[in-house]
Amino acid sequence: xxxxxxxxxxxxxxxxxxFEAGTMNVAQAVGLGxxxxxxxxxxxxxxxxxxxxxxxxxxxxLLEVPGITVLGPKxxxxxxxxxxxxxxxxxxxxxxxxxxxxxxxIRAGHHCAWPLHRLLGAQAxxxxxxxxxxxxxxVDYFLEAVAEIRQYxxxx
Amino acid sequence: xxxDSLYQEIILDHYKNPHGVGLHAxxxxxxxxxxxxxxxxxxxxVSLVDQVVTNMTHDxxxxxxxxxxxxxxxxxVFKENLEKFSLALDNFVELMHSKGKTAPxxxxxxxxxxxxxxxxxxxxxxxxxxxxxxxKDAIEGARR
Numbered sequence: 001x002x003x004x005x006x007x008x009x010x011x012x013x014x015x016x017x018x019f020e021a022g023t024m025n026v027a028q029a030v031g032l033g034x035x036x037x038x039x040x041x042x043x044x045x046x047x048x049x050x051x052x053x054x055x056x057x058x059x060x061x062l063l064e065v066p067g068i069t070v071l072g073p074k075x076x077x078x079x080x081x082x083x084x085x086x087x088x089x090x091x092x093x094x095x096x097x098x099x100x101x102x103x104x105x106i107r108a109g110h111h112c113a114w115p116l117h118r119l120l121g122a123q124a125x126x127x128x129x130x131x132x133x134x135x136x137x138x139v140d141y142f143l144e145a146v147a148e149i150r151q152y153x154x155x156x
Numbered sequence: 157x158x159x160d161s162l163y164q165e166i167i168l169d170h171y172k173n174p175h176g177v178g179l180h181a182x183x184x185x186x187x188x189x190x191x192x193x194x195x196x197x198x199x200x201x202v203s204l205v206d207q208v209v210t211n212m213t214h215d216x217x218x219x220x221x222x223x224x225x226x227x228x229x230x231x232x233v234f235k236e237n238l239e240k241f242s243l244a245l246d247n248f249v250e251l252m253h254s255k256g257k258t259a260p261x262x263x264x265x266x267x268x269x270x271x272x273x274x275x276x277x278x279x280x281x282x283x284x285x286x287x288x289x290x291x292k293d294a295i296e297g298a299r300r
Binding site for chain 1: 158159162163168171172193194195196217218219220221277280283
């Protein structure tokens with residue numbers, strides 16, 4: 001926020017107040033443009049292909065891990081870049097805490113979808129998301145870590 | 157591994173074989189608490205004779221921390237004076253907010269001392285406190 005404005009110079013309010021209302025989201029707009037350019041250069045088809053390859057590796061990998069239930073369809077039809085799953089006898093927040101300790105960030109909880117979870121017979125769930133900057137090696141690492149969870153919590 | 161300080165052996169044992177599960181009846185006070193950020197639920201029932209907890213039971217769904225916490229709490233208050241609970245509650249709340257800088261007092265907390273590691277994971281403090289707050293409410297209900 002400004003204090004005084006002249007043609008040659010302006011003064012601003014002190015401290016954090018100088019960042020308050022009055023300045024448009026210029027940095028964000030420029031950032032959005034740069035991100036769009038970046039994705040266009042890569043080609044959205046390539047981005048999609050990469051995401052699908054990672055997600056499919058994770059999905060079919062998870063289906064092979066004992067004690068893991070994948071929620072929703074068990075195929076890649078109409079699937080985005082996410083896989084939701086439940087680890088038998090281990091609460092999703094314990095799942096995410098374990099993965100976090102391995103440097104893996106997932107989302108856990110009811111995902112603002114309580115009625116759906118009730119329908120699926122799950123109190124909450126874990127969800128892994130994949131994007132451009134993830135690699136196939138990371139999916140392997142993720143699957144390895146998921147397979148260790150039930151042992152860590154002594155339910156396997 | 158640092159994770160082991162959060163999931164201490166005692167906690168995992170209580171999670172696997174919880175004490176005081178299954179709600180008793182008749183009872184004097186009951187409280188149902190939910191952790192809205194994750195959906196964990198716990199119901200706590202309490203029976204009192206004079207100032208003594210003659211029974212405390214619980215049931216619910218939740219993570220290992222919140223379930224084990226309810227189990228530990230059962231052991232702590234069962235057949236004990238209410239004063240013991242209120243002293244332990246103050247102590248436990250302080251411990252949970254200590255960010256790992258306070259050493260737990262095992263004389264006051266019993267197995268709940270094992271939750272010291274939780275205080276280093278701010279997102280999990282609520283899980284540990286959930287049954288404690290429910291018991292506090294159940295006792296207040298019983299005294300009304």
